[in-house]
Amino acid sequence: MPEELIIAGRQVLVVATRRPTARGVRLRASAISGRIEVSLPARGGEAAAAALLQSHQAWIAAQVAKWPTPAPYVPxxxxxxxxxxxxxxxxxxxxxxxxxxxxNLRVGGPLPLLNGRLERWLKAQALADLEPVTRRLADQLGRPLARVSVGDTSSRWGSCAGARSGEGARIAYSWRLILAPAWVRFAIAAHEAAHLVHQDHSPAFHALNRQLDPRAGEARRWLARHGAALHWVGRQA
Structure with a gap:
């Protein structure tokens, strides 16, 4: 099984993962990671995976053509x-x-340190923006909030944990939300704040979410269209 493919001039990694519960081979072209992801059963499957990659070349090429392009931190x-x-x-x-x-995002110092310097600044900007908004929403709902943080998650834009704890919940966001419009960030904050009251996605949760932010659905649609591209910011070409 190849470790990479060259598709329309793009070098695309092929990453295989064994899953004990998998019954067969599955293929996924991830627009977020920019990789072809192959799920293998606990044993074997390599020959079937290689055949699947070969037979699905046209499909893979069509998926890769839809991927965003890298936006590296370069002068x-x-x-x-x-x-x-x-x-x-x-x-x-x-x-x-x-x-x-x-x-213009003005920055100096040694060029080899540019990537780290810009990413640290973007993360700090994300936290400075999202923390006060989240705490204001928690106060509005009368719910305790222990901590707000940012990280670099690819599976979700925000998460809320410990809402049932008397010590207060912990809400975390993807720092990449600072790249999106402010109203999209607010929508994610409102979504996570609603989880302080409802730890599910019940009708009551969605009603509260819409009450906190009437543009919640619009923000979901914006992220569905543009969210993958945010994960390509800072990625080398």
Whole structure:
């Protein structure tokens, strides 16, 4: 089974994972990870997987053609921030702490440190934006909130844990939400805040979610269309 494929000039990794409960071989083209993911049973399956990759070349090519393109952190490169496109304005003599000046994200210091510096700044911006909004919503609902954090998750934009705990819940977000428009971030915050009251997706949960944010459905549709591209920001071409 190949470890990578070249599709329309793009180098695409093939990642195989064994799953004890799998009864056969499954193939998935992930627009978020940018990989072809193969699920194998506990034993064997390699020959079947290789055959599946071969027979589904046209399907794989069609899926890869829909994937976003990388938006690396490079001088002069363009990345989204708060729903707008901004240019990375790197000059070695600029201050090392990134600063948004108009549509330019100005940053200095050694070029090899640019990636880490920009990503740390984006994560800090995400937390600074999402934490006060989340705490305000929790106060509005009269629910305790222990902690708000950000990470780099690919499976969900937000999560709420410990809502039944007397010590307060812990809400976590993908820092990549700072790349999206503010109203989309608020929708995710409202969704997680509603979980402080309802730890499910019952009609009562959705009613409260709509009460907190009437644009909840619109935000879900925006993320369905554009969310995968946010995971390609900072990824090398």
């Amino acid at each position: 002069g490169g363009v990345i989204p921030f708060n729903g707008e496109m901004v240019r990375v304005d790197w000059q070695v003599e600029h201050p090392r702490t990134p600063a948004l000046v108009g549509q």
